[in-house]
Amino acid sequence: MERLRRLFSLADLVAGALVLALGVFTLYEASGYARGSMANIGPGFFPGLLGMLLVACGIGIILVEGTRDRSAALPRPEIRAALATVAALGLFALLIERAGLAPAVMATTYAASYATTTVTPLFRFVTASGVTIVCVLVFPIALGLPMRIVTW
Amino acid sequence: MVDLAALSENLALGFSVALSWEALFYAMIGVTLGTFVGVLPGVGTMSAIAMLLPLTFLMEPALAIIMLAGIYYGGAYGGSTASILLNLPGTPSSAVTCLDGYPMARNGRAGVALFVTTIASFAGSIMGLMLLALVAPPLAQFALQFRSPEYFSLMVLGLMAAAILASSSPFRSLASVVLGLLLGVVGIDMLSGTSRFTFGWPTLFDGLPLVAVVIGLFGVPELIANVRSGNYQRPQAVRMRDMLPSRDDWKRIRPAMLRGGSIGAFFGALPGTGGMIASFMAYAVEKRVSRTPARFGKGAIEGVAAPETANNSAVQTAFIPTLTLGIPGDPVMALMLGALMIHGITPGTALITSNPDIFWGLIVSFLVGNVMLLLLNIPLINLWIRVLSIPRQILFPAITAFVCIGVYSVNLAVADIVVLMVFGLLGYALMLLRFQTAPLVLGLILGPMMEENLRRSLLISRGDPMVFLERPISATFLGLAGLLLVWLVVSEIRRRRQLRAT
Numbered sequence: 001m002e003r004l005r006r007l008f009s010l011a012d013l014v015a016g017a018l019v020l021a022l023g024v025f026t027l028y029e030a031s032g033y034a035r036g037s038m039a040n041i042g043p044g045f046f047p048g049l050l051g052m053l054l055v056a057c058g059i060g061i062i063l064v065e066g067t068r069d070r071s072a073a074l075p076r077p078e079i080r081a082a083l084a085t086v087a088a089l090g091l092f093a094l095l096i097e098r099a100g101l102a103p104a105v106m107a108t109t110y111a112a113s114y115a116t117t118t119v120t121p122l123f124r125f126v127t128a129s130g131v132t133i134v135c136v137l138v139f140p141i142a143l144g145l146p147m148r149i150v151t152w
Numbered sequence: 153m154v155d156l157a158a159l160s161e162n163l164a165l166g167f168s169v170a171l172s173w174e175a176l177f178y179a180m181i182g183v184t185l186g187t188f189v190g191v192l193p194g195v196g197t198m199s200a201i202a203m204l205l206p207l208t209f210l211m212e213p214a215l216a217i218i219m220l221a222g223i224y225y226g227g228a229y230g231g232s233t234a235s236i237l238l239n240l241p242g243t244p245s246s247a248v249t250c251l252d253g254y255p256m257a258r259n260g261r262a263g264v265a266l267f268v269t270t271i272a273s274f275a276g277s278i279m280g281l282m283l284l285a286l287v288a289p290p291l292a293q294f295a296l297q298f299r300s301p302e303y304f305s306l307m308v309l310g311l312m313a314a315a316i317l318a319s320s321s322p323f324r325s326l327a328s329v330v331l332g333l334l335l336g337v338v339g340i341d342m343l344s345g346t347s348r349f350t351f352g353w354p355t356l357f358d359g360l361p362l363v364a365v366v367i368g369l370f371g372v373p374e375l376i377a378n379v380r381s382g383n384y385q386r387p388q389a390v391r392m393r394d395m396l397p398s399r400d401d402w403k404r405i406r407p408a409m410l411r412g413g414s415i416g417a418f419f420g421a422l423p424g425t426g427g428m429i430a431s432f433m434a435y436a437v438e439k440r441v442s443r444t445p446a447r448f449g450k451g452a453i454e455g456v457a458a459p460e461t462a463n464n465s466a467v468q469t470a471f472i473p474t475l476t477l478g479i480p481g482d483p484v485m486a487l488m489l490g491a492l493m494i495h496g497i498t499p500g501t502a503l504i505t506s507n508p509d510i511f512w513g514l515i516v517s518f519l520v521g522n523v524m525l526l527l528l529n530i531p532l533i534n535l536w537i538r539v540l541s542i543p544r545q546i547l548f549p550a551i552t553a554f555v556c557i558g559v560y561s562v563n564l565a566v567a568d569i570v571v572l573m574v575f576g577l578l579g580y581a582l583m584l585l586r587f588q589t590a591p592l593v594l595g596l597i598l599g600p601m602m603e604e605n606l607r608r609s610l611l612i613s614r615g616d617p618m619v620f621l622e623r624p625i626s627a628t629f630l631g632l633a634g635l636l637l638v639w640l641v642v643s644e645i646r647r648r649r650q651l652r653a654t
Contacts (some may be wrong), residue, residue, distance in 0.1 A: 033346050054334070088556075113548075
């Protein structure tokens with residue numbers, strides 16, 4: 001690993017390896033579809049072509065882009081913001097049909113507000129309530145979108 | 153050469169569409185929301201389109217597209233405000249405006265800079281718009297002779313341009329393009345009935361839901377990456393009389409706008425490149441032709457005027473390939489195509505003749521919208537400065553909710569929100585690994601068309617791949633794509649020499 005890291009930058013190594021793996025997977029998956037003949041290409045032809053291109057790109061990322069600046073490190077992800085946003089979207093998916101628009105928007109906004117740490121729970125609650133009121137007034141009531149506000 | 157009688161007749165039709173009260177109203181909503189998201193750093197045009205999508209289902213297609221287009225070019229106006237006042241670009245294509253706009257603000261010339269960017273944006277839009285009105289109809293006429301091989305080769309060229317010109321990591325961008333093409337394959341193959349890459353999930357049988365994927369790839373990573381960057385100080389309000397440029401300023405900006413506008417028009421019309429490249433190019437050219445290049449970076453007014461003209465000119469000409477060939481130049485155009493298709497209109501060579509009301513109505517609405525933007529951005533500039541101080545703790549959760557509703561409203565399908573979530577995470581991971589998502593979206597849109605045209609070309613030629621080189625127009629496109637590859641190798645060698653030298 002250490003020797004690899006001296007040769008290639010870590011970010012490019014990871015990126016290239018992922019692309020390469022995706023290419024191999026695509027080739028494998030495409031091999032399950034009929035390739036057809038050149039005059040009448042089947043459903044496996046185009047994906048097979050793409051798989052080969054992905055493999056080439058993966059190698060290119062590691063060998064060409066990875067040897068430009070070897071010190072390029074992986075950036076630090078915003079884990080908290082990512083989790084809060086994913087939770088917000090997940091809650092919307094869970095609640096929109098089971099509970100209705102108002103609870104879904106309320107939960108989504110509240111969860112999304114956890115991306116930042118600088119506000120109090122009361123602030124989050126007030127924000128979520130405000131957004132919910134606006135959404136209920138705008139989308140089902142003013143625009144007439146077919147969404148139940150609350151379902152029992 | 154230009155048929156003036158036909159042009160004026162068409163423009164009259166356009167005015168009759170664009171000057172209706174409804175069209176004016178929706179154009180106003182579009183450009184206002186566009187300016188709003190353009191002004192805010194970290195909130196992009198994509199999110200704004202997602203928020204307004206629910207509205208478009210209730211509207212006639214011409215009005216829907218007028219409104220969505222308003223967001224697009226309105227965003228290009230707003231982007232420079234934060235660049236100048238906070239040294240933070242509101243949109244990627246106004247990043248280069250920071251270089252001289254922020255120093256101008258620090259020298260007490262923020263008002264002049266804001267005024268000049270608006271004038272430059274307007275001038276650029278008008279230049280691009282004139283080109284669009286003059287070039288699109290004959291181009292569509294010319295493209296009538298395109299058959300499958302020409303379309304396939306043109307798409308190869310467009311995707312190569314998107315991958316190679318748009319970034320300094322061509323293999324990454326190319327991988328993005330290919331990943332996009334691959335995602336376009338997902339679903340049941342029309343001809344053979346084979347289910348490809350669906351993993352048995354019925355939602356995917358009809359292909360990936362476009363809107364959810366695009367908003368996931370663009371909107372969600374933006375939210376994640378920018379929510380914690382903190383609130384900024386509220387910039388000072390600008391007084392009207394501090395906004396007017398001096399006579400010396402005018403002398404400098406006029407030629408800069410002409411050059412910037414031409415550069416922008418070119419890069420906008422090229423499928424795959426757009427406002428961001430155009431603005432960087434315009435800045436570089438301006439610095440090179442200047443007799444006093446040392447002033448750049450210290451508040452040179454040309455350095456603000458040229459890229460803003462280029463950016464807006466590119467935004468208008470980006471409609472050329474979209475409306476004439478049905479090949480979108482950038483992700484926003486791709487979404488716009490999607491919106492047209494939801495209304496049962498297939499953009500392409502036939503659009504101008506089959507739906508002249510949409511084409512010419514759109515053109516005239518651009519003119520109207522740009523006049524509105526002039527009013528929004530000069531007399532009302534202080535309103536937008538105040539927008540910059542909305543706390544992110546309120547703004548970002550609210551946008552998250554609006555985006556969810558927007559995406560859900562397209563098909564009223566919970567599965568679309570799941571797709572939004574998955575592609576949001578994918579987009580964020582790609583961002584961290586320094587992949588660009590714009591080429592991916594182009595690939596996703598063009599993928600099915602490309603496979604279809606490849607299949608048909610080979611069918612006509614009975615399996616001979618030389619068909620792409622034997623037809624002159626197709627060969628020209630592929631030749632240009634080949635030149636791009638040569639340029640790629642040359643620039644990589646040059647880069648390495650420079651690296652070794654330092």
